[in-house]
Amino acid sequence: MGHVLSARSVVSAAVLACLLAWMPCDAQAQTTWRFGGFGTVAAAHSTEHQGDYTVNPNSPGRAGYSRDWAFDVDSRAGVQMDVQIDKRWSAVAQVTQEKSVENSYKTYLTWANIKFQATPDLSLRAGRIALPLFVAADYRKVGYALPWLRAPVELYSLIPISNSDGIDASYRWHAGNVKHETTISLGRATARLNKDVLGKARAIVGITDSATIGALTLRFTAAQTLLVVPGAEALFDGLRSFGPPGQALADRYDIAKRHVRVYSAAVNYDTGDWFVIGESGRINTSSLLGDQTASYLSTGYRFGNVAPYVTYARLVANLRTHTAGLPLDGLPPEAAAVAGVLNDTLNFQLRQIGVQDTASVGVRWDIAPNIALKAQVDRVTPRGGSIGTLINVQPGFRSGHAFSVVSLGMDFVF
């Protein structure tokens, strides 16, 4: 209900802005409404039974441990309403139905914003807007728009937020034969970091430039936010009570208030008949939440309506995922016991920082103008003692062992 109300209020705000005549509203201008949607129905099977394979921990899929075949890894749906008020003003609202951390499907207000096309090259938006941290960050949920069954999980599972409440400005410009689109975003968001940790991303500042020369597109992004995460005071206050070594550990790993920096670079070459896409992204939280870099390289060929592809993806940690922790030598027995628990907690959390690689092969088959069938097989290897991108990991899990994921899906748009 709340979603419907907020979607409505955005539209009326746009109409109001027009009536207030910041821009003269052309009497002839016709308001046009458009309704559309997208969805994916897919099933995934994993041979790793000691954990669940998922695309994103915030939308937990259950393939492997909980289910033999899981429909909740990739299945979702979204609907969108667009209104073009006049030549310059438009508004959009989108809701998606997705798996939530409460393990049920839930409706989310993905975007709701007003756009003002100031000139043919400059557009300004306000409201809930897409945060284009990575190439497919803002459309990864629209399966039909992807060449793959899903965007590579090594990179795309790192994204705790895909939209922000704020403003952005996009400017198109030419430099010789190179077309650029530069976007600057400012905003704030609620960031779900995993099942148990909910944070606030304040003062999000991002800049993205995408440069196109013929079939080649290069893209660079840098973004920063102040991430505020309550709830871990006991751990870090506990560490600080152990003098200088504890102080140093707490300063190194504290998650209460940290600057998170995101960088990414991508290259995409698409002739229409075949494509190569490569991307690398780093999210550094400067804390116990990790500092990871993920990269992938993918290529595919289009034989008419059938487009097979291969992808290799890799996720690495840029910090050690184990710490010696507090020195226990010379501590009285009770203090040593507390220090031991704190060390174990630190190391347990560090092991949650995934290291993993995946080799995938798949095919997209466009069977109808609005429908694509997809099949994909992944060979996934969590490494370095980590659980990779798995969730619900059981005591019998062993890192370093490859497992397979088989997925079949159908994407549609209307």
Added chain:
Amino acid sequence: MNRLLRTLFLRPRLILALALSSGAVEAADLAVIVSARSPVVTLRPDQVVEIFLSQSNRFPDGTEAVAVDLSLGSALRDEFYGKVARRSPALMKAHWSRLIFTGRGQPPAEVDSNAAMRKLIADNPGMIGYVDRVALDASVRAVLIVR
């Protein structure tokens, strides 16, 4: 004045292109058109593509450009995107899905016939469309011939 000179200067080249292309009378050569009143004289395929894919909203001379499509599923439309943008109908659908569902753009308005396209383009100097070459007349100017 400048415009007029340029038009006069470049027109022979266009006539030549049309003359050369008239040899092969295969089905559905298509012409990318602007209004006869538009200052735009000729466009390269990549310049046409960036306007139709919403990567640019301007003609090379800086004036605003609005693309118009034939209706979805029409053979001429599929031929236009296949030859000029090297994209299948499914790839175009995926392209627009990326823009629409991120709130970044909407596909061009559509008309359902060559005649309707020609009339709309003729009446609006800021617009650009495409028609079957046999549908060309003096109200519009072919800025690119696609064979």
